[in-house]
Amino acid sequence: MSLKDFQRPKITSAHIIAVAALVISCAGSASAAIVITSAQIKDGTVTTKDIKNRTLQLRDINPTDRAKLKGADGASAFEPPPAGTLVVGGGLIQGYVATAGGQLTTYTALGFTPAAPLSEDNPTRNVYFAPHASVIDTNENGTLCPGTAAAPDATPGITCIYVAATTNVEPNSTAVYAGVTASTEGADGHGFNVTPDANAVGQMIFRYVWAYRAP
Known part of the structure; x- marks a missing residue:
């Protein structure tokens, strides 16, 4: 080995x-x-x-x-806004009208509960247009609606509508409807209808903004 x-x-x-x-x-x-x-x-x-x-x-x-882990309940969107709050919105009516004087209508919901239901009837009336050539005189109130379409404002408790632009709208024809008596026009205490008349056959445009200040 x-x-x-x-x-x-x-x-x-x-x-x-x-x-x-x-x-x-x-x-x-x-x-x-x-x-x-x-x-x-x-x-x-x-x-x-x-x-x-x-x-x-x-x-x-x-x-x-x-x-x-649960926080406090928040305020409902349908409760009245806090006092002094300014709420602003807008609307547009646009369409073809087949006859002169024909009417278009749109409904605007506020999206919250106002301090008092909207009404077009005196003495509880609380919704107005600011003065404009297209609006019926009895629907206007420049004192309660001191703003403009560019800077809308309203007296507390009042809903004000400001005409921003119009095309083919008959002068002194536009009205606003709100409240129980306006139910036939589709309005109610939480919103309003705007109803302009056409000046002639053709396309009509009516643009507006609105403001509500909580009392």
Whole structure:
């Protein structure tokens, strides 16, 4: 027997890979055996950054704290606006009229409950046009509607309508309807109808803005 028979065996890459795999598997087994419970976590040490985003659900929060997540109820969109609030809106009537004097109508809802239902009837009337050549005189009130189409305003409790632009509208023809007695025109206490007449056959345009200031 020669000395060659006692030489150390060569370590190959296969040996290294096998040993590494054995070490990793042993470490994995040891890690799997470690279980951390809530009793081992000091209160106040787990923070937001330690929790994975979008992993907590409502059922993970106790009922007492869950109830605290609800804020106060907001105001209804249909309740009267706070005193002094100016609400501004607008409308457009556009269409072809087949006869001179023909009428187009549009309904505008305020979108909230005014302090008093809209009415076109005296002595409770509270909706007017600002003076304009296309509007019937009895529907105008420049004192209660002191603004303009560019800067609409209204006396508290009054809804004011400002004519912004007209095409083919007969002078002194446009009216506004609102309130219970205007039900046949489709209006009510929460909105109003605007009804211009055409000056001639053809396309008619009537654009307006409105303003309401809460009393």
